[in-house]
Amino acid sequence: MLTHHQLQGFLGKSIAEICQNGYTNVHDNHCAHFVSHVLGYHFGVTCQMMGNGKGPAATLRVQELFPRCHSVGAWSLRPASLRTCLVFITRASNVNLSNRSMANVPRKHVGIYLDGRIWHYSNAQQKVVMQMPAQFAQHYPSPDNAIFFGTLP
């Protein structure tokens, strides 16, 4: 079970400190990559396939995480009992909730929600950050800032 203490251990770390497969180019987007290393997801395209190491593989793409969530929905409608989940931000029209799909549009992002806080990889700051949901909602300007929850795959 994921804990606040575990997530705090990643705070401030760059992707080079997290990934052992050399997939650490600062010009790439590492949001799904970070989430997948923390939670152990290794389906679809991984850093082991695209990198050059033999470390744990981690999923690289947001649109491959989203359909793996057992339940997805608008952030405002997430169950009150949901203490831990994935949180996605993108334009609402990029998401199809009925078939749990997300297009591979450029402006999409994912983080880990736990008990009122969100840990995610800031590609601009090149490190893991922690924010409150209201701050996370400003990650992209409108209209690319619709937020969705996804139960952990």
Add this chain to the structure above:
Amino acid sequence: MTRMAALAAAALALASCNAPDKSRTADERPRKTDENRPTVHVAHRPPTAKDVVDAAIASSSVPLSVSSTCTNAGTESSDATVGRYLAGFLAEMSSPDKKNWIETRIEAGSSPTGEPGSFCTLTLRHEDGDDRWGWGVRFFVRSSDGLVVPSSFTCTGAG
């Protein structure tokens, strides 16, 4: 760089429309394969950066089904070819006040069957704060004749 992206997008669009190339002789024109796609050869061995861009444009009809790395990689679920996939990201590079660039990489290597050649990567990059991405293709060019191997295409990128 934004202008370059626009030019590349235009070139891709032309390639996908199969515009006839009257400047080439019949022997120089791309030949059709069994799958009715033109075979593509690079101009130099090993390929140059320009050859990598040219090869990607000329390979626009390669289907995304060529690799599991290209599954759902297009900006629209209906995208079915390398051309549509790259065009989707090139179209996102249209703002003149954002940072965009095209990156190429050429590495010597061997195909799974042991043929020597070059692994070529074309990446379209964009940076605007946290709006940061690099999507593209990687493919193998055979040393013996400069053939761009269609089945070698993979889609690169994360996020």
